[in-house]
Amino acid sequence: MSLVFIGLGVLLLLLLMVVFKLNAFISLIIVSLIVAVLEGMSPLEAIASVEKGLGSTLGHLALVLGFGAMLGKLMADSGGAQRIAMTLIDRFGIGKIQWATMLTGFVIGIALFYETGFIILIPLVFTIAQAARLPVLYVGMPLVAALITTHGFLPPHPGPTAIANVFQANMGQTLLVGIILAIPAVLVGGLLFTKLFKKDQLHAHIPKDLFNPKEFTEEEMPSFGISIFTAILPVLLMTFRACLEIFFPSSPLLPAAEFLGEPAIALLISVLLAIYTFGLGRGKSMQDVMKSITDSIGSIAMILLIIAGGGAFKQVLIDSGVDQYIAGIMQGSTLSPLLLTWLIAAVLRVSLGSATVAGLTAAGISAPLIGLTGVSPELMVIATGAGSITFSHVNDAGFWIYKEYFNLSMAQTFKTWTLMVTVLSLVGLAGVLVADLFM
Numbered sequence: 001m002s003l004v005f006i007g008l009g010v011l012l013l014l015l016l017m018v019v020f021k022l023n024a025f026i027s028l029i030i031v032s033l034i035v036a037v038l039e040g041m042s043p044l045e046a047i048a049s050v051e052k053g054l055g056s057t058l059g060h061l062a063l064v065l066g067f068g069a070m071l072g073k074l075m076a077d078s079g080g081a082q083r084i085a086m087t088l089i090d091r092f093g094i095g096k097i098q099w100a101t102m103l104t105g106f107v108i109g110i111a112l113f114y115e116t117g118f119i120i121l122i123p124l125v126f127t128i129a130q131a132a133r134l135p136v137l138y139v140g141m142p143l144v145a146a147l148i149t150t151h152g153f154l155p156p157h158p159g160p161t162a163i164a165n166v167f168q169a170n171m172g173q174t175l176l177v178g179i180i181l182a183i184p185a186v187l188v189g190g191l192l193f194t195k196l197f198k199k200d201q202l203h204a205h206i207p208k209d210l211f212n213p214k215e216f217t218e219e220e221m222p223s224f225g226i227s228i229f230t231a232i233l234p235v236l237l238m239t240f241r242a243c244l245e246i247f248f249p250s251s252p253l254l255p256a257a258e259f260l261g262e263p264a265i266a267l268l269i270s271v272l273l274a275i276y277t278f279g280l281g282r283g284k285s286m287q288d289v290m291k292s293i294t295d296s297i298g299s300i301a302m303i304l305l306i307i308a309g310g311g312a313f314k315q316v317l318i319d320s321g322v323d324q325y326i327a328g329i330m331q332g333s334t335l336s337p338l339l340l341t342w343l344i345a346a347v348l349r350v351s352l353g354s355a356t357v358a359g360l361t362a363a364g365i366s367a368p369l370i371g372l373t374g375v376s377p378e379l380m381v382i383a384t385g386a387g388s389i390t391f392s393h394v395n396d397a398g399f400w401i402y403k404e405y406f407n408l409s410m411a412q413t414f415k416t417w418t419l420m421v422t423v424l425s426l427v428g429l430a431g432v433l434v435a436d437l438f439m
Contacts, residue, residue, distance in 0.1 A: 002039065006317070006365065009035040013361075014351050018395065024357050025302070028309030032316045039320030049319040050312040057311025058304065061162055065300050065307075067267035068156045071234070071274055072112040073296035074289070078278035079216030080227035081108050081120050087224040089124075094132045098142045101125065102190045105146030106182075107228065110235055113158070114151035115401060116299070118144065122405050123215060136406060137416060138194060144402065144417075145190030149424050152355060152389035153185070153382055154178045156234065156263050158300075159359045160385045162307045166314055166363035167370060167384075169377035171263050172242030175235065177378050178385075181431040185386075189424035197416075222282060230270060230277045237266035303356065310360030317364050337369035338383040338436055342429050345387030353395030359388035376439045379432050386428030392421045 009031045016027040029050065036046035075081050085104040092100035104124075108117050125140040132139075155161045155175050164174050221227075241261025244254050251257075259265060271293075279289035341362050348358035362384050370377050392399050393414070403413040 002320070005035055005038040008038070009313075010348070010351075010361070013357075017352055017354075024352075024354055025305040025309040028306070028313055028357070032309070032313045035313070036316040036320060039316070041316075041320060045319075046316070049316050052319075053312035053315025054308045056315065057162065057165065058308050061158075061165060061307060062304060063264035064156050064161055064267060065158055065304060066297060067264060067271050068234075069113070069296040069300045070271045070293045071231075071267060072116055073292045073299075074271070074274040074278040075108075075112070075227070075231055076116065076120050077292045078282060078284075079221035080230065080278055081112070081117075082124065082216050083221040083224055083227045084108060084231065085121060085124050086221075089128065094134075097128060097132060097134065097139060098191055098194070101128070101139055102142035102146050102186060105143035105190075106150060106186060107231065109147040109150035110154060110232065113299070113303075114147050114398065117147045118401060118405070121147075137197075140406065141194050141416065141420060142186075142190035145193075145420055145424060146186050148389055148398070148421055149182045149186050149189070149428070152385045152424075153182045153428060155238075156267060158303050158307055159356045159388060160381055161263070162310065162356070163359050163363045163384050164377075164381045166311075166360065166367055167377040167380050169381045170242070170245070172238040172245065172261050174378045174381050175238050176242045177435065178382050181382055181428060181435060184431055185424050185427040188427045189420050193420055193423050222277060226277045230274050233270040233273060234263070234266040237261045237269065238263060306354070306356055307360065310357055310364070313361060314364030314367070318367075336433065336436075337366060337373050337375045338379055338432050339429070340369065341366040341380055342383045342387035342425075342432075345384045346390045346425070349388050350391050350393070351395075353392075353397075355388040355396075359384050362387065376436065379436055379439060383429060383432045386425045386432065389428075390422050390425035391418060393418055 012034065013027055013031045016022040016030065017024060032050050032053070033043075033046050036049055037043060041049065084107060085101075088104050088107075089097065089100040092103075104121065105117065108121065112120065121143060122140070125136065125143060128134070129136040129139045151157050151159070153160060155164060155171050155178070160174065160178065161171070163169075164171055238261045241257040244251050244257045248254070260269070275289055279292075280286065344365055345358050345362035348361050349355060352358055363380075366380070366384070369375065370380060394400075399413065399417060402408075402417045403410070406413075408416070
């Protein structure tokens with residue numbers, strides 16, 4: 001009956017979130033407690049399991065997400081993100097403007113949450129489109145594709161980081177493999193996909209009354225070198241650790257690299273650097289810098305709780321022995337665990353709208369397959385993340401952000417945004433299945 005109870009739990013989660021519009025965190029806690037009792041736990045055991053899941057998940061992720069939000073906020077408030085975008089566009093020129101916006105979204109998307117990166121960069125898209133007399137979507141879609149791909153595929157973003165925690169994947173290796181697989185996804189979804197449309201189909205009217213973030217003057221922005229180095233320092237540290245672990249496992253530098261490449265430490269180092277490069281070194285007071293840091297935490301409070309709720313549901317599944325039950329069922333199955341976790345995440349994504357909840361729930365259900373099949377946990381992270389971004393529609397906040405900022409009709413939004421993220425998801429899945437042949 002274990003899978004029946006899981007199915008009932010997922011249906012209840014859909015009912016609470018979609019029909020009753022209940023908050024995702026509250027819904028996850030309610031469902032976790034009910035499933036725990038249905039699986040045979042006493043009420044007190046159910047509470048203990050939920051608390052264990054909450055604590056273990058937040059204990060690992062709170063530092064990563066907190067420091068990541070701080071770094072992104074410091075970069076945004078200093079003009080560093082705008083500097084990176086403007087420099088890349090100057091280098092590429094109007095003829096290759098899509099490459100410039102795509103690379104901008106990819107670089108900035110590694111450090112910023114999707115919504116944050118979108119809000120920061122969308123005024124730049126409008127400016128470029130008007131100056132070059134190009135359709136807004138022609139300029140903006142490659143950037144959006146890069147932002148959503150990094151958000152779904154790569155740590156230290158909340159979804160991939162939390163999923164990696166569930167699968168006990170190496171964070172550095174996940175980042176390294178994720179970047180490799182994200183590149184073809186962005187090229188297909190961000191560049192080739194837009195070629196299917198004629199330029200006159202990509203026109204949109206720029207809204208005049210939308211919030212317009214501050215545009216920095218040349219003197220206010222830090223240099224490109226400082227901005228790009230500070231933004232990607234966590235990536236460099238984690239990638240260096242992963243390379244040593246893979247290619248030079250006996251190197252005397254490995255212990256230091258393992259410490260510095262730990263996601264929380266890498267982000268802490270970057271935040272400390274950003275306090276100077278994006279703050280004190282630019283003439284800001286410590287009070288102003290600390291205000292940016294304090295404000296950054298508010299943006300991730302609910303994200304942290306939702307992730308913790310997903311961790312609670314995952315722990316209930318583990319403590320009730322569902323993992324052993326699934327493992328027994330899968331012993332005779334020929335279905336790839338990578339495809340299975342993608343399918344579970346995709347179904348939940350379409351049903352719930354939340355990529356984070358979909359990814360975490362799918363990870364909790366499919367985690368036992370790693371020990372059974374020996375599949376790479378790093379590839380499982382990316383497969384789950386890819387499934388969690390597919391077919392975004394009206395129950396996803398990202399759908400509405402895209403629609404309103406580009407001032408599109410519902411039909412235009414489905415034709416561009418929904419199809420684009422689905423293409424990104426499918427290319428990501430294909431990349432994972434190919435990579436599995438060599439890992």
